[in-house]
Amino acid sequence: MRTRLFLRTAEFLWQEGHTAHATREEAIEEATKMIHVYQKFAEEWMAVPVVVGHKSPNERFAGAEDTLTIEALMQDGKALQSGTSHFLGQNFAKAFDVQYVNKEGKLEYVWATSWGVSTRLMGALIMAHSDNNGLVLPPKLAPIQVVMVPIYKTAEQLAEIVARFEQIAAELRAKGISVKIDDRDNVRPGFKFAEYELKGVPVRLAMGGRDMENGTVELVRRDTLEKETLSQEGLAGHIETLMTDIQHNIFRKALDYRNSMITRVDTWDEFKRVLDEKGGFISAHWDGTVETEVAIKEATKATIRCIPVDAEEEEGVCVFSGKPSHRRVLFARSY
The missing domain is CATH 3.40.50.800 (Anticodon-binding domain)
Incomplete structure (x- = not known):
């Protein structure tokens, strides 16, 4: 048993799925569908608002072509990755020789996905809603209502x-x-x-x-x-x-808090100040390089939580390197 109860213990319990598809498009569609299944559960049952987005190449699942994530914000201003869905391409199929016979009778490698959530959702539920009197449970998940x-x-x-x-x-x-x-x-x-x-x-x-x-x-x-x-x-x-x-009010309270904790910054000094004094999500420009991402993490312990799926194109300059950037991403310190 490790010290982060409900987030990660020695016996790590998952809900996990894997699928294999005939085409790239079908696999991408499945991976996208599953991250929205997790989003729906988090928001409509757990009453925890989440940001849906893509992980940066440095943060995505090893071997995946794309990792989708739902990112929640806890009351202490730290982010929590609450579920992921991976488009694996054909990488694992080729590594483990997973093939199927197509309509022409020829062998082809499958296009794969994997997706999962874990017991850390219990931690998200506790940390997102509770107060000094104890737990606050949304009615849809409360064993006694x-x-x-x-x-x-x-x-x-x-x-x-x-x-x-x-x-x-x-x-x-x-x-x-x-x-x-x-x-x-x-x-x-x-x-x-x-x-x-x-x-x-x-x-x-x-x-x-x-x-x-x-x-x-x-x-x-x-x-x-x-x-x-x-x-x-x-x-x-x-x-x-x-x-x-009550269900709606718990969600609304968490959503209002989350939205108040998303801060747009444009300079490195502002980035560091907001991170230390306020916390939460920081919306900032990033030049897209692994080198900059790693340098920011080493300097502040903040990581790119995701590139939101609804992020709009916006020309700017990276808060760290000053190089051109085409959109904002979300940074935060996290569990």
Whole structure:
């Protein structure tokens, strides 16, 4: 076990795929499709915004003709490579003699791809959203989406509140929402509140004797820690809508932070200052040479995270060498 938990451990667990194709175009299409599959999962399920781009020749997978990447930004201003998809050309096919019979009955080398994500996505989820109270989990990935905590004085009152919670839980489960009723009698409600904040449960409900009388319930959402008192009537429908709102809010918060941490710089002094004082992604011109890329890394520990797929042509000069450059790339210090 190494020290970067969930990013890289001694047993490195992957989701990985490999494909072989008859044409170059089919393989490129597959590699492109898979990086967008990873982008969709990161953004729509993990609520982590990512930049899709090409790795520089020096950073791409060894033996690949092109490496596509999704790059996320953590709350400490460091980048995290969160998934990659490689167009391998015919390099590995020729090295390992992987051939197929074409329509003319002749042997040809396949065009290959490989793509993968790993347990470092768990690290991305934790570092992108969590706060000083613990985890903040997007509802789509939270194992428990709603936790219910009874507040009671007697065993009879506990039984009454749990029975009402069971009715609400049944309505929520019918909508596909996972629920836990915590009726433990050996810990106080305040301990339970802190425990489920730490675990990142998206919604917490609390109900006491007065709530039973008034037909109300206290609801706290984990993403904002906002508290409100609601009617028990129609509660399941409200929570169903709230799940979507929480998912979107977590993503929006991360996206706003990421966008605020992309800084355009045009000089070497500005590059170093922003990197040391602000961090995040630096959008800067690069002359396209490995020598400059290596020199920048040695001087600052920043690497080219990617050349964004939507990067527009823009004439300029490299921040380090002063040589001509045709587009900006994203630099950052990273995990």
